[in-house]
Amino acid sequence: MSGEPTAYDASTIKILEGPDIVRKRPGMYIGSTGERGLHHLVHELAEPALEENLDGHARRVEITLTPEGSVRVADDGRGIPVEQDGRPTTLEARLTQLWYGGRPFDRQSLSVGHFWVGPAIVNALSIRLTAEVRRDGFHWVQEYERGIALAPPVRTGPTDRTGTTITFRPDPEIFETLDFSFAMLADRFRELAFLNRRLDITLTDERDPAAPASRHFRFPGGLADHLAHPDLIAFERECPEMQGTVEVALHWSDSPDERVTGYANSRPTPGGGTHELGLRDGLAAALPGYSPDRACPGLTAIVSVKLDEPVFEGSIRDRLGNGPVRACVARAVEEHLTAWLDADPDRAAAVLARIAGAR
Structure with missing residues (x-):
C-alpha cells in the first residue's frame, strides 16, 4: 500500500440531526424514493387518523389529493394536544421525532405504513407541511419546511369543532415522481376498510377540476x-x-x-x-x-x-x-x-x- 494513512479522529465523523437523518437515506424509512415511497408517505400520515377513527374518537377520515400537488389528511377526532410549557409541544414532537407517540403495537394497530415511524418521516421529506389542530375550543396552525418548524404553533381563533388536519407536499429534491396514483391509494384504503369494519374513509382527487373523483370506503359487515x-x-x-x-x-x-x-x-x-x-x-x-x-x-x-x-x-x-x-x-x-x-x-x-x- 502507498500514500499517507487516512486520519481518523473527531473531525472525520459527521453527526446527522433532525430531519437530516431521514433526508440523507430516505429509502431506509420509506422503502424507495419512487412511487412506492411516495405513497408510503400517505399511508404513514393516515395511520394515526385511521386509528383515531377505529378507536371511536373520530367518525371519519378524509384524504384529499389537491390541485397544488399536496395531500391533505383530516379527521374529526380529539385533535393532537398542543401544549406550550417551555418544551416542544406535543404537536411538534409528533411531527419531528421518529416513533413519537405511537400506540402500542397490538391487535388494534393498523400497520398501514409498515415501517411504524410515524408522521415525522412525512414532515422530513416534505418541502412544506401545515398542521391544523382544533381542540379545547381553539384552532391552532403550525408550518414546517423540510421538517423544520418555521414558528411555534399559532392560535388563530376559536372553534367549536375538534380534529386534526395535516397537509403535506413531497419534496421534489427527494422523490423521482410526485404523481400520486388515485387507483393505488384507493385499493389500499378499500382494503383497510373491509379489514376493519369500523373505519369510515373518503378518498378524493381534486387535481383535475374537470374530472374530480371520490370514493367512500365503509364495510360494516367486514x-x-x-x-x-x-x-x-x-x-x-x-x-x-x-x-x-x-x-x-x-x-x-x-x-x-x-x-x-x-x-x-x-x-x-x-x-x-x-x-x-x-x-x-x-x-x-x-x-x-x-x-x-x-x-x-x-x-x-x-x-x-x-x-x-x-x-x-x-x-x-x-x-x-x-x-x-x-x-x-x-x-x-x-x-x-x-x-x-x-x-x-x-x-x-x-x-x-x-x-x-x-x-
Missing part, C-alpha cells in the same frame, strides 16, 4: 361485505390461545383457480404464514377425503388475523410466523365450515361437486 357470494361462509372468532382474533370469508366457484389472501394486523402477507396454513388444515379437516391441496381448487378465501404480538418473518417481513395461530385458525375453520355444510345437505353437495369439478 369481509362478508367485500366478498359477496350466495354461498359465502364467513365468521369472526376470538382465539385466546393465539392472543387475537381470526376472521375468514370463503366460497368455491367452478373456476379451477385458487385465490387465497392473508392479512395479519391489516398487513398483507404475500409470503403466507401460519394463518394461511391453518386455513388449509381446517378445510381438509372439514372436507373428508380431501387433502389441503385438493380442497383449494376453485376456492376464493380471505383470512385475517389480528394479534397482540404478531411475528413477521422473511427478508421483507411478509410472512406470519406465530406458531399457535395455525392450530387456532384450523380449528375455527373446521368448526364453522362443518356447521355450515351440516345445516344444508343440498348446499353441501353442491359445494363438494364444485370442488370435484374444479380439479
Whole structure:
C-alpha cells in the first residue's frame, strides 16, 4: 500500500440531526424514493387518523389529493394536544421525532405504513407541511419546511369543532415522481376498510377540476361485505390461545383457480404464514377425503388475523410466523365450515361437486 494513512479522529465523523437523518437515506424509512415511497408517505400520515377513527374518537377520515400537488389528511377526532410549557409541544414532537407517540403495537394497530415511524418521516421529506389542530375550543396552525418548524404553533381563533388536519407536499429534491396514483391509494384504503369494519374513509382527487373523483370506503359487515357470494361462509372468532382474533370469508366457484389472501394486523402477507396454513388444515379437516391441496381448487378465501404480538418473518417481513395461530385458525375453520355444510345437505353437495369439478 502507498500514500499517507487516512486520519481518523473527531473531525472525520459527521453527526446527522433532525430531519437530516431521514433526508440523507430516505429509502431506509420509506422503502424507495419512487412511487412506492411516495405513497408510503400517505399511508404513514393516515395511520394515526385511521386509528383515531377505529378507536371511536373520530367518525371519519378524509384524504384529499389537491390541485397544488399536496395531500391533505383530516379527521374529526380529539385533535393532537398542543401544549406550550417551555418544551416542544406535543404537536411538534409528533411531527419531528421518529416513533413519537405511537400506540402500542397490538391487535388494534393498523400497520398501514409498515415501517411504524410515524408522521415525522412525512414532515422530513416534505418541502412544506401545515398542521391544523382544533381542540379545547381553539384552532391552532403550525408550518414546517423540510421538517423544520418555521414558528411555534399559532392560535388563530376559536372553534367549536375538534380534529386534526395535516397537509403535506413531497419534496421534489427527494422523490423521482410526485404523481400520486388515485387507483393505488384507493385499493389500499378499500382494503383497510373491509379489514376493519369500523373505519369510515373518503378518498378524493381534486387535481383535475374537470374530472374530480371520490370514493367512500365503509364495510360494516367486514369481509362478508367485500366478498359477496350466495354461498359465502364467513365468521369472526376470538382465539385466546393465539392472543387475537381470526376472521375468514370463503366460497368455491367452478373456476379451477385458487385465490387465497392473508392479512395479519391489516398487513398483507404475500409470503403466507401460519394463518394461511391453518386455513388449509381446517378445510381438509372439514372436507373428508380431501387433502389441503385438493380442497383449494376453485376456492376464493380471505383470512385475517389480528394479534397482540404478531411475528413477521422473511427478508421483507411478509410472512406470519406465530406458531399457535395455525392450530387456532384450523380449528375455527373446521368448526364453522362443518356447521355450515351440516345445516344444508343440498348446499353441501353442491359445494363438494364444485370442488370435484374444479380439479
